[in-house]
Amino acid sequence: xxxxxxxxxxxxxxxxxxxxxxxxxxxxxxxxxxxxxxxxxxxxxxxxxxxxxxxxxxxxxxxxxxxxxxxxxxxxxxxxxxxxxxxxxxxxxxxxxxxxxxxxxxxxxxxxxxxxxxxxxxxxxxxxxxxxxxxxxxxxxxxxxxxxxxxxxxxxxxxxxxxxxxxxxxxxxxxxxxxxxxxxxxxxxxxxxxxxxxxxxxxxxxxxxxxxxxxxxxxxxxxxxxxxxxxxxxxxxxxxxxxxxxxxxxxxxxxxxxxxxxxxxxxxxxxxxxxxxxxxxxxxxxxxxxxx
Amino acid sequence: xxxxxxxxxxxxxxxxxxxxxxxxxxxxxxxxxxxxxxxxxxxxxxxxxxxxxxxxxxxxxxxxxxxxxxxxxxxxxxxxxxxxxxxxxxxxxxxxxxxxxxxxxxxxxxxxxxxxxxxxxxxxxxxxxxxxxxxxxxxxxxxxxxxxxxxxxxxxxxxxxxxxxxxxxxxxxxxxxxxxxxxxxxxxxxxxxxxxxxxxxxxxxxxxxxxxxxxxxxxxxxxxxxxxxxxxxxxxxxxxxxxxxxxxxxxxxxxxxxxxxxxxxxxxxxxxxxxxxx
Numbered sequence: 001x002x003x004x005x006x007x008x009x010x011x012x013x014x015x016x017x018x019x020x021x022x023x024x025x026x027x028x029x030x031x032x033x034x035x036x037x038x039x040x041x042x043x044x045x046x047x048x049x050x051x052x053x054x055x056x057x058x059x060x061x062x063x064x065x066x067x068x069x070x071x072x073x074x075x076x077x078x079x080x081x082x083x084x085x086x087x088x089x090x091x092x093x094x095x096x097x098x099x100x101x102x103x104x105x106x107x108x109x110x111x112x113x114x115x116x117x118x119x120x121x122x123x124x125x126x127x128x129x130x131x132x133x134x135x136x137x138x139x140x141x142x143x144x145x146x147x148x149x150x151x152x153x154x155x156x157x158x159x160x161x162x163x164x165x166x167x168x169x170x171x172x173x174x175x176x177x178x179x180x181x182x183x184x185x186x187x188x189x190x191x192x193x194x195x196x197x198x199x200x201x202x203x204x205x206x207x208x209x210x211x212x213x214x215x216x217x218x219x220x221x222x223x224x225x226x227x228x229x230x231x232x233x234x235x236x237x238x239x240x241x242x243x244x245x246x247x248x249x250x251x252x253x254x255x256x257x258x259x260x261x262x263x264x265x266x267x268x269x270x271x272x273x274x275x276x277x278x279x280x281x282x283x284x285x286x287x288x289x290x291x292x
Numbered sequence: 293x294x295x296x297x298x299x300x301x302x303x304x305x306x307x308x309x310x311x312x313x314x315x316x317x318x319x320x321x322x323x324x325x326x327x328x329x330x331x332x333x334x335x336x337x338x339x340x341x342x343x344x345x346x347x348x349x350x351x352x353x354x355x356x357x358x359x360x361x362x363x364x365x366x367x368x369x370x371x372x373x374x375x376x377x378x379x380x381x382x383x384x385x386x387x388x389x390x391x392x393x394x395x396x397x398x399x400x401x402x403x404x405x406x407x408x409x410x411x412x413x414x415x416x417x418x419x420x421x422x423x424x425x426x427x428x429x430x431x432x433x434x435x436x437x438x439x440x441x442x443x444x445x446x447x448x449x450x451x452x453x454x455x456x457x458x459x460x461x462x463x464x465x466x467x468x469x470x471x472x473x474x475x476x477x478x479x480x481x482x483x484x485x486x487x488x489x490x491x492x493x494x495x496x497x498x499x500x501x502x503x504x505x506x507x508x509x510x511x512x513x514x515x516x517x518x519x520x521x522x523x524x525x526x527x528x529x530x531x532x533x534x535x536x537x538x539x540x541x542x543x544x545x546x547x548x549x550x551x552x553x554x555x556x557x558x559x560x561x562x563x564x565x566x567x568x569x570x
Contacts, residue, residue: 006473007396014387015402017443018409021421026412028420093311098304101311107556108315111322114552114559116502118520119541122527123325126534132341134324166317171563178564227413230504234524248415248505256509261419268416276411 033265042259055266065267067242068250071157075246076225079161083221084214086169091176092206106177110170117167121234124163125150128235150236153243160231160244168224172217179213180206215286222282223275247271322545329353329539336534352539360536362543364515365522369501369544372434372518376441376500377493383443385489388451389481393458394473403452406445414440415505422509436510437518441500447492453565454488455481491562494555501548519544 033055040047059065090109094102112120127134128149136146149159183206191201207214229248232238238245238253247267255264324343328336329352331345356362390396391403421440422431430436458481466476482489504520511517517525523540530536552559 004396007390007394007399010386010390010394010473010477011396011402014383014443014448017383017439018406018445021424021440021442022412022414022417023409025417025420025424026409028424029416032420032423090314093307093314096307098300098307099311100308105311105315107553109318110556110560111549111552112318114498114502114548115322115545116520116523116541116548118502118504118524119544120321122523122537122541123321125527126328126336126537127321127324132337132339132534134320134341137339137341166321170318174560174563223411223413227415230520230524233504234527237528251415252505252509255419261423265419268419272412272416275413279411 029265029268032262033269035262037260037262037265039259042261051262055263056270059263059266059270064242064245065250068245068247071243071245072226072228072247074157075161075164075228076222078158079164079225080218080221082161083165083168083225084172084217086165087172087217088176088210088214090169090173091180092202094173094177095180106174109173112167113170115167117230118234120167121163121231124159124166125235128159128163151240153241156236156240156244160228160235163231163235164225164228168221172221175213175217176210179210183209211289212286215282219279219282222278226271226275226278322549325538325541325545328534329542331535333533333535336538337532352533352535353543355536356539356543360522360526360540361515362522362540365517365519366543368434368516369519372437372507373497373500375434375438377496379438379442380444380447380496381489381493384447384492385451385482385485386477387443388448389455389477389485391448392452392455393460393463393481406448410445418506418509425510431510432512432516433510434516437507440506441496447496450492450495450562450565451485451488455485458484487558487561490555491558491565494551494559495562498548498551498559 034050034052035041036049036051036054038047093099094106094109099105126132128136130136130146130148130151133149135149136144140146147155149155187205187209188201191205196204227248228246229252232244232246232249233252236244238249248271251264251267251271254260254267327344330348330350331342332347332349332351335342335345391399417440425431425433425436425439430439462480463476466480471479501518502520503518504524507518507521508524511521514522514525519540523537523544526540527537
């Protein structure tokens with residue numbers, strides 16, 4: 001067997017699976033979003049009609065779509081900076097020369113990441129309970145009146161963001177720890193010799209050294225947070241007053257509750273365009289700043 | 293600016309104090325879950341919220357397994373996560389090795405195309421995939437859960453980066469001795485790739501065990517539910533039963549936490565390979 005044939009033979013099974021069960025359906029999603037695929041087409045494919053961009057036009061005229069988009073952007077715009085700040089803070093603590101028991105702390109802080117999202121969302125539903133929840137109990141000790149976290153449209157999304165920070169900060173923390181280890185110790189020594197305070201050293205040595213990692217982490221986190229789904233599904237079912245309906249939650253309901261698969265595909269495709277746009281913008285910014 | 297030993301001590305206390313607080317923030321919800329799962333029915337719904345069960349009981353677990361079919365969901369999850377892991381190893385390791393070490397026409401072009409595909413979120417493919425699987429009878433079937441997990445760009449990428457470090461001379465020497473490519477793969481490459489295979493296996497197992505949206509879409513028969521799907525459905529019906537739900541969360545979370553603690557070296561290696569070096 002020649003090298004060339006062997007190569008294709010080794011990659012063919014994996015490429016077939018990816019092509020058949022990912023690439024083809026991803027392309028088909030675009031086609032499907034241009035049809036009126038619904039419960040009637042599901043029963044008999046002859047009921048399927050090509051409708052051009054009607055699904056998109058209808059989405060743009062649907063207030064619930066705009067609400068879902070707004071909720072998702074709220075989650076991303078507030079949640080991503082908070083998560084990254086928590087990750088960076090935890091990474092700096094772990095990498096401090098003064099820190100003890102680093103192995104234990106690293107595992108403990110990372111533990112929420114490996115837990116099952118649905119299961120921990122259920123836990124937090126009880127922790128956030130108005131009357132019996134630990135959070136309100138702790139706040140009550142500080143004199144704060146009970147908040148109906150998941151039942152008040154003003155608080156439901158902040159509560160989900162708080163939960164998401166808890167669940168996810170450990171992931172980026174590990175990436176930051178690896179990034180911090182690549183910053184040469186000499187730079188810190190030189191800054192110390194110049195009498196730079198800890199804050200100035202962080203600002204002038206740590207942050208510039210971490211810039212490429214921060215970019216990468218924000219890219220991954222924005223893309224991930226745009227895909228918000230299980231949290232509202234388990235914790236609020238999109239409520240109260242649709243304040244936590246996310247784009248994917250909207251897609252799921254359109255597609256698998258009402259069987260408007262054409263509309264749902266249009267939502268999925270718009271989500272993809274958003275993720276692509278965010279990625280391209282962040283890469284362009286990085287290039288302009290000379291980070292790549 | 294020189295600092296005295298007192299300032300040093302204060303700083304050390306501050307850093308470690310903050311670490312303790314952060315660890316408490318991360319672990320307390322999980323500790324609370326375990327504690328409540330051993331309370332008697334209704335005990336958690338009192339004020340002030342109890343932290344420790346007054347008389348630990350297995351009542352919630354008994355009800356979970358006897359009346360709510362938790363044993364079956366556990367078996368389903370275990371089977372699916374194991375099968376997905378086996379499939380992922382079978383497909384991705386061979387491909388990752390070939391992209392790293394075998395020369396064939398179009399190799400680099402295809403690999404670049406795969407990396408570009410990483411930007412496409414999996415949910416985009418879900419609806420057409422659902423319709424495809426329905427046509428071939430894999431909806432409401434474990435096969436439907438498994439097919440998209442069988443091979444993935446991330447797995448191929450992970451193995452490829454690691455396989456690049458296998459010395460070409462080793463492979464060439466075997467070829468000169470007349471060994472075929474399949475034999476080289478089995479007797480030289482696979483042993484060298486064992487560490488990254490452990491990483492890939494850990495990743496796939498945890499990802500499949502924790503996955504929610506796809507099994508929720510594909511599996512409609514309750515007897516086929518995985519733990520997360522069953523838990524979400526239980527929580528919609530049994531909102532009041534904190535103890536029951538926490539026992540369900542324990543059964544779901546503890547296996548993956550334990551697996552992570554044992555295999556964390558491999559898991560973290562994969563996480564970093566997938567991001568920093570990428």
